[in-house]
Amino acid sequence: MKNGKWDKRIGRAGELAAAHPFAAEGLRFYERVARFQKSLYVQIEAQCGQSKIPRAPGTLRREFDPFLLLPRFAPFLSLIEQIAPSPLSHTAHELGAKSGSQWQEILATFWEEELGSPASLAPDETLLSWMFLQPYAEYLADHTEWTTPDGTPCVCPLCCGKPQVGALRPEGDGGKRSLICSLCGTEWAYRRIVCPACGEEDVHKLAIYSAKEFSHVRVEACDACHSYIKTVDLTKNGHAVPVVDELATIPLNLWATEHGYLKLQNNFLGI
DSSP: OOOOHHHHHHHHEEEEEEEGGGGGHHHHHHHHHHHHHHHHHHHHHHHHHHOOEETTTOOOGGGGHHHHHHGGHHHHHHHHHHHOOTTTTHHHHHHHHHHHHHHHHHHHHHHHOOOOOOSSHHHHHHHHHHHHHHHHHHHHHHTTOOOOHHHHHSSTTOOOEEEEEEEEEETTTTTEEEEEETTTOOEEETTTTTTTOOOOOGGGGGEEEEETEEEEEEEEETTTTOEEEEETTTTTTTTTHHHHHHHHHHHHHHHHHHOOOEEEOTTTOOO
């Protein structure tokens, strides 16, 4: 079972909220969402089993089970209505009044279109669908037999989602770079000196910025396409959880925005 990863995320969110008051509100919100996601993941695994299924690269989103998901959507919307700031809470309230067929249409639209801003969904509908469907996507990914892809794809090899954050994990005397999918959580190897947005390889066009209060997290920006992604260096802090530490480092986002860079994929907090 891989649901222990949720406990790591929840625990890390609490640690970082206590350490960084400026990010505490967002991290507390994430912590509550992650607790629901853990519960949903456990329910899905109990109902669907722990066996791994062979899936071809890029095909994970071909699977969508409304009979499994829809009965669990109302409790999720109720939680978000209670804990989210406006207008997300208001959107959750409005969605709660819709029919099951409308829920299915919204969730399926998000699932089938590229993660970001499906043209037919409002931004808050996209965000709520993403939060709710992430445990389902992670369950499918965790229970997939797949072969490491050739080369270094810039999108997730399982679901084609954009990377949320990068990671440097210890390897030999240095760190090996990987990217972590924003939807299904799959982590795959990626070359150190390459922009994951446009493939730029010129080191002179690839800027790196870090701040002393977050020495283990850095902005990796590209002057060719003006995008950026944050990378969490676990060789410097082995207790870090990349998808959570990325949420806490808001000053790095501010620096990147001030310098004209656009984030490759926003997170749950919209940053």
